[in-house]
Amino acid sequence: MIQVESKDLARFLEEKKSGFFYFYTPLCGSCQLARQMIELAEKSSDLPIYALDLNLSKEFAPLFKIEAVPVLVRIDSGEFSEKTYTLDNIVAVFRFLKKFT
Template sequence: MNEVKPEQWQQFLTMDGVQFIYFYTPMCGTCQLASKMLEVVNETISSLQINKCNLNYFPAIAAEYEIESVPCLTIWEDSQIVEKIYAFKSVTYVYDIVNSYL
């Protein structure tokens, strides 16, 4: 997964197609588990690119896009959020959701 820096955020607002952006905080234990699950999914689907954002550096983005808690995987189509996933039930569950957008 690629870490997004605050100065890179604007480029995501202009991208076309499907984007996956994972919001987390480093001290969150659930986020650490979700990160491992996403890494498995990311390695399983060769064409997949998941970007991640440390929410501590993106408070305005969290407010603007109503990110209610972490971990949160957001799925974007043409620069708009189409789905937010807060419950990472299993690797298979996350894989199926991500794969349905590809």
């Protein structure tokens, strides 16, 4: 998982790239579990997943309609595509990632 900042996501969107962004907050317990599940799933794929602290990137919450953390967001060609809050098991995470490969 690649830790990024708001400016990196802004550039990613501007350049119309595609990828996955994991939004979390540092003190969120379920975010820690979700990170472990995402990292396990990431090892079995070639997809880079970017991590972003939502506390430091609040401007993106309305853009991606983020209602809670943890959340995994798919961006296609610089546009919001889909998101999932079901990150508590490896199977759910893997299925979400595989939908786009």
